[in-house]
Amino acid sequence: MLRGTKVGLRARHADDIPVLQAELYDDVVTHSRANGWPWRPVAADSKESPLLVDDTKETLVPFSVVELAGGTLVGTAALWSIDNHHRAAHLGMGLMPSARGKGYGTDVVAVLCHYGFVVRGLHRLQIETLADNDAMLRAAERNGFVREGLLRSSAWVLGEFLDEVVLGQLAGEWRPAAA
Numbered sequence: 001m002l003r004g005t006k007v008g009l010r011a012r013h014a015d016d017i018p019v020l021q022a023e024l025y026d027d028v029v030t031h032s033r034a035n036g037w038p039w040r041p042v043a044a045d046s047k048e049s050p051l052l053v054d055d056t057k058e059t060l061v062p063f064s065v066v067e068l069a070g071g072t073l074v075g076t077a078a079l080w081s082i083d084n085h086h087r088a089a090h091l092g093m094g095l096m097p098s099a100r101g102k103g104y105g106t107d108v109v110a111v112l113c114h115y116g117f118v119v120r121g122l123h124r125l126q127i128e129t130l131a132d133n134d135a136m137l138r139a140a141e142r143n144g145f146v147r148e149g150l151l152r153s154s155a156w157v158l159g160e161f162l163d164e165v166v167l168g169q170l171a172g173e174w175r176p177a178a179a
Helices: 017-026 028-034 102-117 133-143
Strands: 009-012 060-067 075-084 089-095 124-130 146-157 160-171
Touching: 009 102, 017 028, 017 075, 028 089, 060 102, 075 102, 089 102, 102 124, 102 133, 124 133, 124 146, 133 160
Parallel strands: 089 124
Antiparallel strands: 009 060, 060 075, 075 089, 124 160, 146 160
């Protein structure tokens, strides 16, 4: 497990999937705002569930996020679109409603940075998030990400186009949080 100050990132367990399905995937608004594709009903036990881990995909590393105090499952996190040639990846996360507002997001981003820069030896990490996602913007900027651009009307979300913010950080700019 990768440990932050409040949360840990670990492998996804089979018993995580129904909980993540109910808390994150089945919430149409949350799912639609967090993903670049339309929501559709998929059963937790379906082979089509996006929460299943495919260990053959080298470009995706999914994690389950757990509270360090007690081990309670609180969300998901991932490095995705990993490009080993350019040594770059994107990062993202989703926290259950009961876990929001507790500083977990900032900690998750910090742990993903450690994994990307230290464990994987990547040079660049990037985040794309909706321009009104203040929590993700704060978590990214608290971890040293810089706003690099605005993608105007780039995300179709529940009947309207929304702007996205692109944030980036280079390995040489990253400063691990003090323990």
